[in-house]
Amino acid sequence: MDLYYLPFVSACRSVLMVVKALDLDLNKKILNTRKGEQLNPDFIKINPQHTIPTLVDNGFTIWESRAVAIYLIEQYGKDDSLYPKDPKKQAVINQRLYFDMGSMYPSLANYYYKVFVTGQFGSEEDFKKVQDTFGFLNTFLEGQEYVAGDQYTVADIAILASVSTFDALDFDISKYLNVAKWYENVKKITPGWEENWQGAQDVKNARIAHSNRTRTRNMDFYYSPRGSGCRTIIMVAKALNLELNKKQLRLTEGEHLKPEFLKINPQHTIPTLVDNGFAIWESRAIAVYLVEKYGKDDSLFPKDPQKRALINQRLYFDMGTLHDSFIKYYYPFIRTGQLGDAENFKKVEAAFEFLDIFLQGQDYVAGDQFTVADIAILSSVSTFEVVEFDISKYPNVARWYANAKKITPGWEENWEGLLQMKAMYEAQKTSAK
Structure with missing residues (x-):
């Protein structure tokens, strides 16, 4: 038989x-x-x-x-x-x-x-x-x-x-x-x-095994390790146990303007993700996409409409206020050796004051649980650390930041990218002297 x-x-x-x-x-x-x-x-x-x-x-x-x-x-x-x-x-x-x-x-x-x-x-x-x-x-x-x-x-x-x-x-x-x-x-x-x-x-x-092979083979990630949004995606991918096919673009050499990349992203920005033929850019959009498609559960981006609304508000705050203040005050120094003006610095302080208020009486930036909003804002806040902004003046932010560094998967790689930025920052300081 x-x-x-x-x-x-x-x-x-x-x-x-x-x-x-x-x-x-x-x-x-x-x-x-x-x-x-x-x-x-x-x-x-x-x-x-x-x-x-x-x-x-x-x-x-x-x-x-x-x-x-x-x-x-x-x-x-x-x-x-x-x-x-x-x-x-x-x-x-x-x-x-x-x-x-x-x-x-x-x-x-x-x-x-x-x-x-x-x-x-x-x-x-x-x-x-x-x-x-x-x-x-x-x-x-x-x-x-x-x-x-x-x-x-x-x-x-x-x-x-x-x-x-x-x-x-x-x-x-x-x-x-x-x-x-x-x-x-x-x-x-x-x-x-x-x-x-x-x-x-x-x-x-x-x-x-099949899912892991598919994710690794078909998911191309165009990035720079120094970019705040790029580091966000690296940490989100780590939290989801995803492997990215990383393709570093050197913006200083204009690699993001090459015709083959413009076909993928006509806005020629990084990070850009191509997942089995589907192209998406803007780090927060990518982060939410990865969580919704590959998350084992909805903890990083809950399905509850009110929780989602709060997370989305924090993500827009990160892009439009927190990260924007860094770009306007610190980024000119990295490129030219000149910081932004006093008004721009006030916007940095105002952003941290808002974030400090958001964190009053809670452990995470969007409520009572760790979400994709914490990862995105961690990427931004850690960027301010390497340019010597005094985070300790904002006790709720400082408390949250110390904890977020410990619990966020991929923190070490985030920090490695920041050290590259810090080297550029220090070199510019030396040159300015």
Whole structure:
């Protein structure tokens, strides 16, 4: 009895658990569909549809996991408990098996498995179908212990394989009370659960590995380590565990004005991100985009409209007030050796006074949690430190700054970029003397 399978595939895992429940021995033959092994001529002779799992039992060939499972039970089961002979019970079991194939698996594939093709999950509508599917399953389980009635059957095994895959991919099953209760029970009583769970973990690990490869390969980041906005993105990427394909542009040599870069960003500014063909610039827009697309949760940019409004206000404050004051007072010195005028310095002080007020009685710049606004403003405030602005005059800012440096991923790289700016600043001071 040969079984062609891949532990990664939930349908294959359901057959393995049925085999375990029947205490059968199989000659397992792994067929790696991700490498196209199912298209080998030898396998196509066995199964012209070239799908797994495929069972060959003494010359008899059958595929489609639910058909394989029922065949094994009817051929080798010591009794009919996993697939009762009663027509009504069989009808309910069959309905649940078709539900698994026609609803559960498609919702899994359409939302979660898209990451293997596009590098990201499916649409909100795809996720809604996942939720609907679990809602149906929750209804099926109302007032009963098993998915097809009052006894444990092959339907429980098949649906367990699917639900455990959702679990491994971090879908919150706890919201569906009947499903959660059933799931905890069948994990304990189903033979072969451990092997099934290992296969489900393989799915999770493959998703993470694929996402990391996609992010690294397709995400080009045009930047300068000295730029405040560029350093913001470096810290945001670090917080999201993203790898950027960094492409440094030397503005002093006019590299941002080259035709090939102007095609990407006609405004010829940095930072500029190109994510799998999608180009976006302006650091705060990039930061929010990365958080919304790649964040594991919404903590850095919460979905709550009021929290978002406050974060957005702080981001606009950073661009239009805090960073702007640096540009007008300190930046001329780096270029010409002359600081801005007294009026410009008052704008620096006013910006820090505003920020000090924002931080009164709170740990973070936009409320009670660390967000993308803290990262952006940290980049700006740290820039003022290297030009010797006295941050200590603003106690709330100083307290926040000391903490933000400790907790923000990527701070060290941010500081390395600032040291390059500081070297330019010190060289200009020496030259001015």
